[in-house]
Amino acid sequence: xxxxxxxxxxxxxxNGASVLQACxxxxxxxxxxxxHERLSVAGNxxxxxxxxxxxxKPVASCAYPVADGMVVKTDTAVVRQARRGVMEFLLINxxxxxxxxxxxxxxxxxxxxxxxxxxxxxxxxxxRAVKDKYLGPLVKTFMTRCIHCTRCxxxxxxxxxxxxxxxxxxxxxxxVGTYIxxxxxxxxxxxxxxxxxxxxLLNKPYSFTARPWELRKTDxxxxxxxxxxxxxxxxxxxxxxxxxPRTNEDVNEEWLGDKSRFxxxxxxxxxxxxxxxxxxxxxxxxxxxxxxxxxxxxxKDLPGERIGAVAGDLCDAESMVALKDLMASxxxxxxxxxxxxxxxxxxxxxxxxxxTTVAGIEDADxxxxxxSNPRREAPVLNARIRKRLNHGGYPVAYVxxxxxxxxxxxxxxxGVAAIEDAAEMLRGAKRPMVIVGQGxxxxxxxxxxxxxxxxxxxxxxxxxxxxxxxxxxxxAAARVGALDLGFLPGLGGKALPAMLGGGVDLLWLLGADxxxxxxxxxxxxxxxxGHHGDRGAARADVxxxxxxxxxxxxxxxxxxxxxxxxxxxxxxxxxxxxxxAILRAFSAVLGKPLPYDSIQEVxxxxxxxxxxxxxxxxxPHRGCTDQAGPSGDPAGVDREPLLPAVVNYYQTNAINxxxxxxxxxxxxxxxxxxxxxx
Amino acid sequence: xxxxxxxxHGSQVGLGTAENIGDxxxxxxxxxxxxxxxxxxxxxxxxxILTKYPPSRKASxxxxxxxxxxxxxxxxxxxxxxxRVAMDVVAARLEVxxxxxxxxxxxxxxxxxxxxxxxxxxxxxxxxxxxxxxEEVTRACRDETGIKGWRQTSDDGMFTMSEVECLGAxxxxxxxxxxxxxxxxxxxxxxxxxLQALRRGEKPQPGSVIGRITSAPEGGPTTxxxxxxxxx
Numbered sequence: 008x009x010x011x012x013x014x015x016x017x018x019x020x021x022n023g024a025s026v027l028q029a030c031x032x033x034x035x036x037x038x039x040x041x042x043h044e045r046l047s048v049a050g051n052x053x054x055x056x057x058x059x060x061x062x063x064k065p066v067a068s069c070a071y072p073v074a075d076g077m078v079v080k081t082d083t084a085v086v087r088q089a090r091r092g093v094m095e096f097l098l099i100n101x102x103x104x105x106x107x108x109x110x111x112x113x114x115x116x117x118x119x120x121x122x123x124x125x126x127x128x129x130x131x132x133x134x135r136a137v138k139d140k141y142l143g144p145l146v147k148t149f150m151t152r153c154i155h156c157t158r159c160x161x162x163x164x165x166x167x168x169x170x171x172x173x174x175x176x177x178x179x180x181x182x183v184g185t186y187i188x189x190x191x192x193x194x195x196x197x198x199x200x201x202x203x204x205x206x207x208l209l210n211k212p213y214s215f216t217a218r219p220w221e222l223r224k225t226d227x228x229x230x231x232x233x234x235x236x237x238x239x240x241x242x243x244x245x246x247x248x249x250x251x252p253r254t255n256e257d258v259n260e261e262w263l264g265d266k267s268r269f270x271x272x273x274x275x276x277x278x279x280x281x282x283x284x285x286x287x288x289x290x291x292x293x294x295x296x297x298x299x300x301x302x303x304x305x306x307k308d309l310p311g312e313r314i315g316a317v318a319g320d321l322c323d324a325e326s327m328v329a330l331k332d333l334m335a336s337x338x339x340x341x342x343x344x345x346x347x348x349x350x351x352x353x354x355x356x357x358x359x360x361x362x363t364t365v366a367g368i369e370d371a372d373x374x375x376x377x378x379s380n381p382r383r384e385a386p387v388l389n390a391r392i393r394k395r396l397n398h399g400g401y402p403v404a405y406v407x408x409x410x411x412x413x414x415x416x417x418x419x420x421x422g423v424a425a426i427e428d429a430a431e432m433l434r435g436a437k438r439p440m441v442i443v444g445q446g447x448x449x450x451x452x453x454x455x456x457x458x459x460x461x462x463x464x465x466x467x468x469x470x471x472x473x474x475x476x477x478x479x480x481x482x483a484a485a486r487v488g489a490l491d492l493g494f495l496p497g498l499g500g501k502a503l504p505a506m507l508g509g510g511v512d513l514l515w516l517l518g519a520d521x522x523x524x525x526x527x528x529x530x531x532x533x534x535x536x537g538h539h540g541d542r543g544a545a546r547a548d549v550x551x552x553x554x555x556x557x558x559x560x561x562x563x564x565x566x567x568x569x570x571x572x573x574x575x576x577x578x579x580x581x582x583x584x585x586x587x588a589i590l591r592a593f594s595a596v597l598g599k600p601l602p603y604d605s606i607q608e609v610x611x612x613x614x615x616x617x618x619x620x621x622x623x624x625x626x627p628h629r630g631c632t633d634q635a636g637p638s639g640d641p642a643g644v645d646r647e648p649l650l651p652a653v654v655n656y657y658q659t660n661a662i663n664x665x666x667x668x669x670x671x672x673x674x675x676x677x678x679x680x681x682x683x684x685x
Numbered sequence: 686x687x688x689x690x691x692x693x694h695g696s697q698v699g700l701g702t703a704e705n706i707g708d709x710x711x712x713x714x715x716x717x718x719x720x721x722x723x724x725x726x727x728x729x730x731x732x733x734i735l736t737k738y739p740p741s742r743k744a745s746x747x748x749x750x751x752x753x754x755x756x757x758x759x760x761x762x763x764x765x766x767x768x769r770v771a772m773d774v775v776a777a778r779l780e781v782x783x784x785x786x787x788x789x790x791x792x793x794x795x796x797x798x799x800x801x802x803x804x805x806x807x808x809x810x811x812x813x814x815x816x817x818x819x820e821e822v823t824r825a826c827r828d829e830t831g832i833k834g835w836r837q838t839s840d841d842g843m844f845t846m847s848e849v850e851c852l853g854a855x856x857x858x859x860x861x862x863x864x865x866x867x868x869x870x871x872x873x874x875x876x877x878x879x880l881q882a883l884r885r886g887e888k889p890q891p892g893s894v895i896g897r898i899t900s901a902p903e904g905g906p907t908t909x910x911x912x913x914x915x916x917x
Contacts, residue, residue, distance in 0.1 A: 173788040
């Protein structure tokens, strides 16, 4: 530790920290452009100049290591003058077009120019202009505004793992870009918009839409993958205009996947905004009582075992517990949440969660991926693996289809049998990790693979009271919550495949679109409760319009088993309602009202069903004290190659299938990839 | 540079420094070949270059390899430049992302990212050369080749002319660097003669064109020209 004085305050920081970090520890804010705490230090903007006693001139604090007894002054005439000089140079080639710049109001350069800028420019010559670059369908560029901080270059090569951005030419002619015109091949490109301190890299779909101060900001949780990234929903009126990440060091740090950030235009399209009832083979708009009446008439005299319910991938825990309770009151045990048929074992929580935790990846020292491509299934988690990898001493191996994970990973083979080759590597590690993806579990031998992966983890010492190296990486935001609630076939109940093909007479789909809808029996009466007119709604006999994740206060459990809560950002459209309230209202029509009348009471019920719902954000200490594995015979693994769970990252659910932005991304990134594969 | 200093030809067209550096973007517009592969001579050079770096640090070989590319292009096409596909080949050879090579190749003015003429005339325009008459050298180049502005190529494809910063040979100013060789102590007539010789396919002896030995005074050394005898 080094002790130093910052503006008269004494602080103690670790050796190797920078002066800037010491200043922050002392509570002094240092202006900066190029410095970013999650990227390497470039030290090229010079905005963070401070005075260090005995140093002959101001020093760039971000790149200056602390020393014991150092005396730092951050608010002297010399410092102010130095920073003013830097600002004047930065503004020489900056267009000062704040009134027409989308960054206006949330721009680091604008903010800092208030403190260090001059009221007029002394630069009489022509400003330079730079041609805009094409970086793909998500990031809009306005390169004349670029101040060459190189944050985007460092982000793309260090965090996203695609070294495609760079600075070409030199001096006055230096330009930041890709040199060859191409769309950035990363699922994290939206983060470039956030880290750009000026208005050079902008949100393309959001261009010229709103000013930041007009927006209503609501904390929420992302549902497009199972990571549960913390997000902020920015809305104006009834419209979600953009989605930004919220910092949560344990989950997404400050990053967000492109699908999660840019899918929100799908919330305005193909929405179910009123109930529909099928009459003479055609759907017609109906009122709520009519819709409820049609379902109640069908349910009359229907025995419990002829009624089934399927929970979709985007459901909040509140609506799932309400549906489960409704089914119980109807005497049905036919519940399922595994639309993809993943052989998940709900028997113990650590059989189906990401036990190492996302932050725990940074403590691991070897990793094996089984049938998982985290780059497509959870790109932010993939960035965390990459971050760990950058620190070294972290062998990565995977079985499954050959894939570019953005980091060096050893491909062991495409069948599960190859995991044995990883045993030695994992055994040599102190804290090894095994990640099982949905691509491995959704096969007929999924249970065997799950058991085999557990057995491997146990045999290499990944399961100890201090360390839990067995992980399941989910792709559906609702899945872990559903498993926690036991949204699975009860005693003698039918799983989804048994419900199809006429296995039940009434099938209640709670936002379930991701299974083979055509396999539903012709005489099965389908109730679709959800927010998008997607596959499920097309087959439905009654449609109950529900709320999307931005429109309801919902509890979600991420792949780690972390319980998180989002809040209402906008109201659901038209006659759509919050899903738990729809189920509660319908239960009253049946004369069997569910025992809760407010969201708080539903949450109490959640906690009663499973105590994990009592505490938000917290994860229990995750050692493994019981080595007994999931049911399933490890010997039952067959030799078939593993297939990826997610092929098109951009379109995986009803919201992003309705999104024009995601369709554009699919055209740009996925279609050429599939064509090349053919 | 020179237009700010107000030389007699400073106001002529195309002296902007911006063009002197290149267009900064990819050379997509230029006639980029579709394919590039190192030939045998280049492979031999590369093998010897890469022995200088440990395998984990072979990215350091990017500058010498770009020179190898430029040399091979000169041998094969008569124009010493680095096509984009060649940068990709260098990147693959050094196992670095292509953008890292693009950055280097566009940063250094020694690498031409667009095709040039058979000979690259690089006139030094920095102060000592300018004081010693670099503008006369420039004028001679213009008159002899018909090139109007910097970074342009003569109609016969023989010459491309660019202005460079100090070549570090100020004692023999003014300097004209032709491809890799320095021609020193030039004036208008000597430059014209040099260019004519080049046009004829000759390769005049590099160095001082007036016969100075390296940077010794004209006519031979004036001091230290006797060898002191020990004990005298």
